[in-house]
Amino acid sequence: MISEKVQRIGASPTLKISAKAKAMKAEGLDVIDLSVGEPDFPTPENVKDAGIKAIRDNFTKYTENDGVPALRKAIAQRLKEDHGLEYSPKEIIVSAGAKASLFHLVQTLVDEGEEVIIPAPFWVTYPECVNLAKGKSVVVPTREEDGFLLTPEALKAAISPATKALILNNPSNPTGAAYGRDKLLALAEVIRGEDIYVIADEIYDKLVYDNFKFTSFAALGEDIKKKTVIVNGVSKAYSMTGWRIGFAAGPAEIIGGMSKIQSHTTSNACSIAQKASLEAYNGPQHDVQKMVAEFQRRRNFCLMRLATVPGLSCFKPQGAFYLFPNVKSFYDKEFGGARIRNSYGMAYYLLKEAKVAIVPGDSFGADDYIRLSYATSMENLEKSMDRIVEALAKLKTAKKTRRVALNNTVTRVRKAVPVEAAVDGRMRDALVAEMEGHLGYEGRYEWNANINGAIVQLRTNVGHLNDFWTENWPPAQLDADVEPHGVIYAVDGIAGREPRAFYNPETRTGVLVNTDSYGPLRSLALGLALDIAERMAGAGGAGSVRGMSADIGGDGLILVGPPGTKKSELLFGLLADPRFRIHANDIVFVRLAGGRAAADSAERKLYMPTNTVELDGRLAPLFDKSRCENVVIRKEDCTDAGCQRGEDCRLDRGSPYCYKASKDAHALLDPSWLGGPSAFVRRTNLRWIFLLRNDDTSPAVVELSKEEALRVLEAGEAAGAKKSLTPGKAQPFFNPHWLGAGRGEAAMADAGRLESQKAFFGRLLEVAKCYLFNSGVAGADKIKEIVGK
Ligand code: PMP
Numbered sequence: 001m002i003s004e005k006v007q008r009i010g011a012s013p014t015l016k017i018s019a020k021a022k023a024m025k026a027e028g029l030d031v032i033d034l035s036v037g038e039p040d041f042p043t044p045e046n047v048k049d050a051g052i053k054a055i056r057d058n059f060t061k062y063t064e065n066d067g068v069p070a071l072r073k074a075i076a077q078r079l080k081e082d083h084g085l086e087y088s089p090k091e092i093i094v095s096a097g098a099k100a101s102l103f104h105l106v107q108t109l110v111d112e113g114e115e116v117i118i119p120a121p122f123w124v125t126y127p128e129c130v131n132l133a134k135g136k137s138v139v140v141p142t143r144e145e146d147g148f149l150l151t152p153e154a155l156k157a158a159i160s161p162a163t164k165a166l167i168l169n170n171p172s173n174p175t176g177a178a179y180g181r182d183k184l185l186a187l188a189e190v191i192r193g194e195d196i197y198v199i200a201d202e203i204y205d206k207l208v209y210d211n212f213k214f215t216s217f218a219a220l221g222e223d224i225k226k227k228t229v230i231v232n233g234v235s236k237a238y239s240m241t242g243w244r245i246g247f248a249a250g251p252a253e254i255i256g257g258m259s260k261i262q263s264h265t266t267s268n269a270c271s272i273a274q275k276a277s278l279e280a281y282n283g284p285q286h287d288v289q290k291m292v293a294e295f296q297r298r299r300n301f302c303l304m305r306l307a308t309v310p311g312l313s314c315f316k317p318q319g320a321f322y323l324f325p326n327v328k329s330f331y332d333k334e335f336g337g338a339r340i341r342n343s344y345g346m347a348y349y350l351l352k353e354a355k356v357a358i359v360p361g362d363s364f365g366a367d368d369y370i371r372l373s374y375a376t377s378m379e380n381l382e383k384s385m386d387r388i389v390e391a392l393a394k395l396k397t398a399k400k401t402r403r404v405a406l407n408n409t410v411t412r413v414r415k416a417v418p419v420e421a422a423v424d425g426r427m428r429d430a431l432v433a434e435m436e437g438h439l440g441y442e443g444r445y446e447w448n449a450n451i452n453g454a455i456v457q458l459r460t461n462v463g464h465l466n467d468f469w470t471e472n473w474p475p476a477q478l479d480a481d482v483e484p485h486g487v488i489y490a491v492d493g494i495a496g497r498e499p500r501a502f503y504n505p506e507t508r509t510g511v512l513v514n515t516d517s518y519g520p521l522r523s524l525a526l527g528l529a530l531d532i533a534e535r536m537a538g539a540g541g542a543g544s545v546r547g548m549s550a551d552i553g554g555d556g557l558i559l560v561g562p563p564g565t566k567k568s569e570l571l572f573g574l575l576a577d578p579r580f581r582i583h584a585n586d587i588v589f590v591r592l593a594g595g596r597a598a599a600d601s602a603e604r605k606l607y608m609p610t611n612t613v614e615l616d617g618r619l620a621p622l623f624d625k626s627r628c629e630n631v632v633i634r635k636e637d638c639t640d641a642g643c644q645r646g647e648d649c650r651l652d653r654g655s656p657y658c659y660k661a662s663k664d665a666h667a668l669l670d671p672s673w674l675g676g677p678s679a680f681v682r683r684t685n686l687r688w689i690f691l692l693r694n695d696d697t698s699p700a701v702v703e704l705s706k707e708e709a710l711r712v713l714e715a716g717e718a719a720g721a722k723k724s725l726t727p728g729k730a731q732p733f734f735n736p737h738w739l740g741a742g743r744g745e746a747a748m749a750d751a752g753r754l755e756s757q758k759a760f761f762g763r764l765l766e767v768a769k770c771y772l773f774n775s776g777v778a779g780a781d782k783i784k785e786i787v788g789k
Helices: 004-008 013-026 045-056 069-083 097-109 125-132 152-158 181-192 222-226 252-264 271-282 286-307 343-354 378-394 425-439 463-472 518-537 567-575 610-615 619-625 706-715 744-748 751-767 780-786
Strands: 092-095 115-120 136-141 163-169 197-201 228-233 246-249 333-335 370-373 407-409 445-451 454-460 486-491 500-504 509-513 542-546 548-552 555-560 580-584 587-593 596-600 606-609 627-629 666-669 683-693 701-704 769-774
Touching: 004 125, 013 343, 045 271, 069 092, 069 246, 069 271, 092 097, 092 252, 097 125, 097 163, 097 197, 097 228, 097 246, 097 252, 115 125, 115 152, 125 136, 136 152, 152 181, 181 222, 222 228, 246 252, 286 378, 343 370, 343 378, 425 454, 425 486, 425 500, 425 509, 445 463, 445 518, 454 463, 454 518, 463 518, 463 627, 463 666, 486 518, 500 518, 509 518, 518 542, 518 587, 518 606, 518 751, 542 555, 542 751, 548 567, 548 683, 555 567, 567 580, 567 610, 567 683, 567 780, 580 587, 587 751, 596 751, 606 610, 610 619, 619 666, 683 706, 683 751, 701 706, 706 751, 706 769, 769 780
Parallel strands: 115 136, 115 163, 163 197, 197 228, 407 627, 454 486, 486 509, 555 683, 683 769
Antiparallel strands: 092 246, 228 246, 445 454, 500 509, 542 587, 548 555, 548 580, 587 596, 596 683, 606 666, 627 666, 701 769
16 A cells, blocks of 8 residues: 555646547547646757767766756856845755745655645646645735735735745746735735745746746845745746756755765756756856747737637746636537536546647636647647637537436445444343333334345334335335345434444344445344344255355356455456356345255345446446445545546536445445346356455465365465455454454354354355456456356
C-alpha cells in the first residue's frame, strides 16, 4: 500500500490531459492541444548552440549542487537588471525546473500542520506541494470582478497563528491576472505586520501585455525582500520547458535548506541545460520580446473570437499565456444526450465534440471556468476557436429529461458490522425486549422467508430491509400458527447504540441494531440458516461453501478465495461460454448424501456488487431494472480514486449514477435475466473446488490432497494471496457469514461447530476435487481445461 499522503494527491491534470491529447493524435485524430503550458516557439538558436557546445566540451559531469557559479551570477545579474534586486550567489539555487525549486522550498519552510495561503484560482501544483509537506492549504478565493486578484482584506482574514507562507503567482496561471506595483504594495503592508513568508512564483514575469509594468514582490522593500523567496526559471520566457532549469532566490538560510534537500534528491540540475540557460540569461533578449508580441496578438485574437459566444465571458489577462473563460452558463445544457454539469464535463465534451483539449477549471479550484493556453500556433488557435465556438453553439438547454428512475436506496451504514455470535440466553432476552420496545406495531414489517428450508422471520422497522428481504428469499408460510425456525430483529433508530449484530444459537435469534443496509442482514440470515442446516444434518452431513459457483451439464465448480483473487472475473469468464450456467455468486448450501454433494443456491436473486459492470456488458442495463442499494449518485461519495480524477467521470458527464464508483453498491439481480431460465440453475453437484490465490509466480494449478485442502480451508487464507479477507485474522473456511468459531470470544470455545465443519469439508473433499489456482497467471480457460470442457 502506498502512503496515505501520496494516495491523497492527484497527478498533474494538465500533464494527464495533454498525454490524452497526444494519445488521441497518435490514433490519427485531429486533436488540438490547448492544455499545455508551454510556448510553441523553438528554443533560441544561441541557447541551443550553448547546450551543444557544453556537450562537445565534455561539460557532462556533476556540477556544484546549487548550480554552476556562472549561472547563479547571471541570474543575480538578471534580477538586478530586470527588477533592481541584489542577490549574492549564496542566495540563489538552480534546480531542475521551477517546479523542483518550489517543491524544495515548501519542504524547507513548512512543518506538519502549518498553513500556506493559496489564492484561487491557483496553479495545480501548489496545494499538492503543501500536502506532501503535510502542511495545510488555506485556499482563498478571488473574484473575477476583482480581476482575480487577492485583496489585502482577504489576505488578512486568512492569516492565522499557524500561517507559514503565502504563495503569490504573478502573473497567474491559470487566469493571467497580474498584480501591478500598487496592488502588491497593499499586500506587502499586510505581510509587514506578520511573521510569514511569501513564495513569489514569478515564472511569467516577462510575459506581460499592454505595456503592463511587472514588479517583483521582493522589490517592495528590504524588509519584504527578507521574507520573500522568488521562484523563476527559463521554461516560459526562453521557450525551454524541456531543458528543466528553474531557480529560487531568497534569504541564504532558506536557500541553504533547499540546498540540503536538493543534495539528496536531484543534486545539480542538468549540466548541459545549465550552460544553455547561462546563454539564455546573458545573451540577447530580443527573442523574448518577439514572443511576447506574438502572444499578445494571439490573446487578442482568441478574446475576440470568444466574445462572439453568447453566454460566455472571458477575463482579459495581462500576463502568462492562458485564457480562463467562464462557461457556467453552459452547465446543465446538453448535446446528443450528453449533459454538461461542470468543468470536467465541459472538458470532456470539448475533447470529444470539438477535438480540443483544455483543462477543467476545477483543477485550479474554480469549477465555473476552463483554461486554455494560447501558446500554440495561430493556425491551431484559429481552428480550435472555430471548433469551440461551433461546439458551444450546439449545446442546448436540456429538455425536462426522462430521468432513469433507478430504484436505489442510499443507506447510512454501508459496511459489515461487528458480530457477537454467541450471546447467552439472558442477553438474548434483554435484547429482544429492547427491540420489541422500539418496534411497536406501527411501521413494523414481518415476513417469513424460506432459507434453504428453514423458516426465518424478519421483524424490522426499515422498509428498505423489508423490500430486499422479501425479494431476495423464497417466501415461507406466514400463518400465526407456523413457528419460525429462527427470528431476526433488524431495528434502526435506537439512540446511543453502535451498529452491531448479535446471535443467540440456542433460540436461533439474530439481532441487528442500527443497521439500515441489506448486507449485514443478509449475512446474519445466512449464518442463522447455516447453523440450522448443520445441526439438522449432524456429523458433517451438511454445510456451506462460500464462493462463486457455476454448473456445466449438472456438475458444479466453485471458486473460493479472499477478495482480490478475481473470483468475479473468473466466473464471468466462464459464463461467456454458454455451456456454463450461473449457480450462486456468494454462498452455496451443501448436503452430502449418496456419494454426492448437492449444492443449492438459497437465494432468488444475486446480491451483486454493481462494480462488476465492467466484467460483462449485459450487467449495466440489468442493474438499471433491479432494486439497488448505495449506487453512487453524487461524486462526493465516489471511492474509486483512480477513476474519480480522470477526465471522463460519468457523473460529470451527466449520468445520474455510477455503478463502479463504490465497492459498497449492490443490486439484487434476477439470475434468469442473464440469459433466460436455462442460463442458471438452483442446484448442482459440486465436483470441483478452486481455492484461489493471486500472485505472479506460483504455478497456475496445483491439485491438493484432502489434508492439504483442509489445512488451507481451515486457515481461511489461500497461500500467497495478495489480500486476505481480514488482514492478520483468519476467516475459517473463507466464510464471513458462518457464525461459528472466530466470531467473538465465546464462539471460539464452540469447538463442536468447528469440528463438524471440518468433518463436513472432509466428506466434501471425498467427492469434490480441490485445486489451488493462481488467478494471477491463469484465467477461465485454464479452469475449463481442468473440468474437461
Ligand atoms: N509555476 C507556474 C505558475 C507554472 O505555470 C509552471 C509551469 N506550468 C511552473 C511554475 C513550473 O515551471 P518549470 O517548467 O520550470 O518547472
